[in-house]
Structure formats: structure tokens, C-alpha cells
Amino acid sequence: MTEFFNEPTTEQLPHLSLNHEYLPHHFVHVLVPPTAKFNPLIIFIGDGQEQLHTIPLSRLSAHGFTIAMMAADQLTGDLHHQVGEIKSAIRFLLLHAAQFSIDTNRIFIWGEKRGADLSGMTLFTANDPEWNAEDPRVLPLRFRAGFLFGETDYSKLTAMIPSHKRPALFIYNGELDSFDEACRTQFIKAYRLQNEVQDFILKNTASGTNAFYTPYMLTIIEKQIQKHL
Template sequence: MAYPAIKKISDNPTLKGLAEIYPDIVFSLAERVGTKMTIISPQIPEDSQEKYPCIIFVQGSGWTFPNMYYQIPQLSQLAAKGYVIATITHRNSLDGYPWPACLQDVKTAIRFMRSKSEEFHIDSDRIGIWGTSSGGNLALLAGLTSDDPKYRTEEYPDFSDRVKLVVDCFGPTDLLKRESRLDNPSPADIALAGGNPRENMDVIMDMSPIYKVKEGVTYPPFLLVQGNNDEVVPYEQSLNMFHKLCDTGADANMIEVNNGPHEGTFWSQELLDMIFEFIMDRL
């Protein structure tokens, strides 16, 4: 009997294209139970000395408690391309942690990853941040306030929270112009502002990335991504931020998703590939 030909391929000694997950790693003790992240990493041979770029990912949550697992299937694609991904939580405003606790946690996560650069094979000079919705807001603020002592905790004091690039998907940029949220705040809005937002406008301004952009400051590259059918965060929030960054000489880029809502059908493989291309080009 004639058998079909047996296909032969080589093995994969570098483990290229494979990824693995390290779940529920505590990176901060600012909250009693510990604040966690999940790391998605390329599979790395035991004898490898290679270092990989890193992305901190912050899922949107209305500044409450991010679901760090939500985008793991998509983020794993980037990990398989050779990036260490840390998808993180942060303290929840509804649990008694007003602003700027969530931004402090994001910055602590960046410093934590630098402190673990040997363990996770991270190139500490190539760390970027990507966030969606409120996570996008925090990503923008992280990129605009590098090593600002106002937002530092005492954890990992010997490490920087500087990032080399920022990706923001539909993040609010000017909370002073979200009149409906100011006039009809949710419990989370009140908790975050430490009271009625209208009576705490200094907090609202501090949360607004557009007011952090300054002339003469060197910022990392930014990619803003926004759907033009977003009923939660108006398209103009990203457009105005894009213009402000460009006007001050920053390296800013923007992608508009036609008919894109807030999450859901906003996402496509085409969009992910464009975001990955930006990250791979700049990091």
C-alpha cells in the first residue's frame, strides 16, 4: 500500500510565536488585599539572555476595578510576537480610594515591571502603556507625567515610571467638558472626586490629560484610537487631544474607527494589527 507522504518540519528551539501566562501577581500593597496584574509573556528558553519590550495594559472600568482578563485573547497575540504584557487592576474608587489612587497604581505597576526586568526578561528601556476608556485616560496621564512625585507611592522607589509610548483607545481627555457627568454624577464619580465633582473641579482638571500637555516638554509617541459613534466618550475628546499634542510638537497619531462604538464592534483584527504595528515600530 502506498502511504501519503509524511510532512516534516523543524523544531522550535527559540519557542518563537508561543506565549504563556502568569496569573494574579500582586504588584502593590497599597490595598490590604494586594493589587494584582496578570503577565502574558513570550515563552522563553531557559538559557536565553534575550530581553523583550513590555506593555502595561489598563482595561477601562470607569475608574473602578478593571477586568484584567478581558483582553487577554487579543493581548496574547502581541505576546506571541515577542512582547511582555502586564494587564493590571488598580484600586477601586468605590472602595474608598479617591483620585489619584488609580493613577498611582498604574505608575507603581510600571516601576514593578522594571524591578522585575531580570525575572521576566524585560528590556527596561522599552516599556509602553496601552489603555481603553478610563484606562486610556490613565495611559495618557502616565505618558504626560513621567516621574511626577505627586503620583508616586513609596513602592519600588529606585525605579522610574517613564514610558516609551502610549496607546489610548477612547479615553476621556477633558472631563471639564463632560457636563452631563458633572451634573449627574454616578456614585463612582462622586467617590473618585472625593465628593460632588462640581465642588471638586481641581480633581476633575487633574484627571484631564489635555491640560497636562505643555510646550517644550519631550513626550513619548502617542497613538489615539476613537470610534466616531461612541456614545460614552465623544469623538471630539480624542480629536481635541490629538490636535493639542500635535500643536505642541508631540509625536501624535490617530486612528478613527468608522461607526465604532465604545468597545464591542469597535474592535477588529485590522485595528489590532494597526495598533500592533505602531507598538512594534516605536517600541
Template sequence: MNALEIKNIDGTAPHGHGVVWMNVPYAEASGRALHLQIIWPPIEDWFTPSQYPTVVFVQGSGWGKQELGQWLLALAEFARRGYVVAIVEHRPSDVAPFPAQVEDLRSAVRFLRENAGQYRIDADRIALWGDSSGGHLAVLTTVTDGVAGAPGVHDDEPLGVRAVVDFYGPSDLSLMPEDPACVQLLGGIDPRQHPDTAAPAAASTHIRPATEQALPPFLVMHGSDDEVVPFEQSVVLGDALVAAGHRIELYRLDGAGHGAGGFFSEPVMDIVDQFLKENLEQ
């Protein structure tokens, strides 16, 4: 009779994966529930109430219905670096036009701060990150933060965001190529024909001198060959921030298109990680 062979391996290695809390409701607006997908990094000791720096990510969608799983694998891999990542669902622009999406992002951050203990979030170390229209919302939410009466802002209590990452987001819709998504965001108004109406959705409208407005640092990445949101949109944002004395790092990814190319490659993620570590330190 053959004897059972038992093989031994080291069982003391650190816990190798995190957790995704799926479809966490954070608000209700326009008759629908809005959700978060919250990703934890690998946690070695589940019984210690450890807290982590947190990235609130806004998935690009032309401000329409979002495919929240589009960058889920990449963001889960990024969470391994020691971050909680919360992917935000906002109202589509065909349900509620601008500034509903800013309102939703603000609500999501407030929910995460209020429930920081449950989701292992360090409420003093929160960053915003978005791609395409999500980058636009991350930037716009930051530059209007704490300004009562600004689009989507109904109080003057700051969110406390300490860093912003913008991947190929538009910054001034009146300077964009013809795009039905921009028109729909503004409730049917073409921003190129009505720049005054589009101005509240432009980041530069709200950027004031650093002596009057405290803004966190910005990291902006944009493809040189972006056929949807021209690279110049990030130059417009960068020029406005620099002129006002704010901090920005702008990278051009040579040969990259709109969301195509090395945006979630390891070298780029290393840059994002280093930027966040520098600006989310205690």
C-alpha cells in the same frame, strides 16, 4: 493480530504558545493586594534569558472594579507578535478616588522594571496601553511622569515609558456627558460643575511645550459612534499634544461604538504593532 501503527509528525516546530502568570501581586494599597496578569509570547528556548518589549495594559472599567479577563484572549494573541503584556489591576474609585489609580499604575511599572529578569521584560522598551478609563490613566500617567507633585506622582524619577496607546479614553472629564463614573472618580464631585477641581485629571492640564517636556509618541483610536466617551475627547487630547509640539497619531474608526467594533481586529492590531515596533526599537 493487527500491528500497532506509529505515525510521525515534525516535532521541531517552534513552541506554539506562551504562558500567563496569573495574579502576580505587585503592591498593597488601601488594605488590598493588587495584581498583574503577565502574558509571555511563545518562547522557543526556555533556557536562554531572552527579554521582550513590554506592554503594560490598563483594562477599562469606568475606574471601578475591573474585569481583567475582558481583553485577555485578544491580548494573548497580540503577545504572539513578540511582546510581554502585563494587565494591571488598580484600586476601584469607590475604594480610593483619583489619583489612586495613577499611583497604582506607576507602582505596577516600577514593579515590572525591578523584576524585569524574572518576567523576561526589556526594561528599556516599555509602552503603556489602555482602553476607555484605562486609556485615560495611560495618558495621564505619561504626561505627569517625572513631575514631582503632579497627581499620583511622589517622586521625579521617570518611568521611562517609550510609547502610549489610547483606545477611546476620556481626556477632560469636565467636557464629558453626565456620567456617575466620573463623579465617583473625583470623590463625589461632578466635573462638569467643578472644572477647576477636575483639571488635575485632565491630560491637557499637564501637557507643556516639547521644548520643556519630553513625551513619548501617542497612538489614539476612537470610534465615531462612541456613545459613552465622545470622539471629541480624543480630539481635545490630540489638539493639546499637537499645539505643544508632541507626536500623536489619531485614528477614527468609522461606525465603531465604545469598545464595540474593530478595535482588536487584525488590521487595527497591525497598526498598533507597527507603532510599537517603530518606537520600542533599541
């Protein structure tokens, strides 16, 4: 006897498309939510391909976010060049906004460990010509906020804080991370002079672990994103 199931007939899960080549041998993976509308874009930069956290990020994407994932270990050259490659990836996504259901005016950047360092640099130098491979006047980048998970080189970020106002920053470290507390405090104090910044410590863990991507933590991140849409 045939059984019938009364399941939802609309799409429920985000679609993952892999290996979009934005530069030769440089790839970005994209999670697109099952909605027809244009969604905020989150750029997630993991420390490596094995740390892209695809499963928890797909849960977040299902709530109405296009999430592009890339690994810091595929970037090449010095710091200027790596930041330029990240911006090339973002512009590739913006130029394909219809394909990936992206609202080009609502962009967030989120990085973990080495990706956090690069995310901060990308945010601070968004349209600085020296830090862009393309002419930023043609397709300027406008970030709403940045999320740094497991940042350690706070002295470098402090030296890079622009004199003009930048987007909000949300800083997360694990209690077991190795970082200079004085440098972290100095960075937060310096950034707070002109900008919004909030910092958090997760007890009894280190960045890169699943503790940073539990449903509870993702709910907090989503609320922080919603505040800046």
C-alpha cells in the same frame, strides 16, 4: 500503529501567569512570549477584569512583547493615588525584569476607556514626584509611546499636557463612542505642538468591542510600536 507528527519543537505560544500581587489586593497578569531574549513591555489597563482582551493580546505577545494586564476597577483612592498605583505596578515589573523577560528601556502604556484616561495621566506625569508613590529618581519611568482606546474625557487630558516633550500618542475612538468632538480636536492640536500624535476613528462601532482587537488592528498597533522601539 503509532503515528508521528512533525510539529515544531520550540515554544510557540506566550505563557500567561496570573495574579502577581504588586500591592496588597492589587494584581497584574503577565503574558511572556516564548523567547529567551528581553522584550519590550506593554502595560495594558482595561476598564475592568472582564475587558482585559487576553486572547488577542496573547497573539500580539507571541510576536515578542511582554504584556502586563491590569484592571482600572481594582485601583483605589483619588486620581493621584490610582496613577501612583499604576506606576507601582510598572516598577514591580521592572524589578522582576528577568522573571518576565522585560527590556526596562522599552515601555509602552495602553489603556481602554477608564484605562485610557489613566494611561494618559500616567504618561504625562511619569516622573512627577506628586504623582508617584515611590521616589522616581530611584527607578524613573521612560515610556516610548501611549495608546488610548475609547478616551472620552479629553478636556481633563488637555489640562494635564506637560510643557516639556512627551512620548508619542496614538488615539483610537469608535464612531459610536460618546465624546465631545471639539474637546478631542483641541487636545490633539495642543499635544501636537510639541509631540507626535495620531488619531483614528473606527466606523460603526464603539470602543471596547472586538473590532478594536482584530488581527488587522493588532498589526497596525504592532507597526506603531515597532516604529518607537
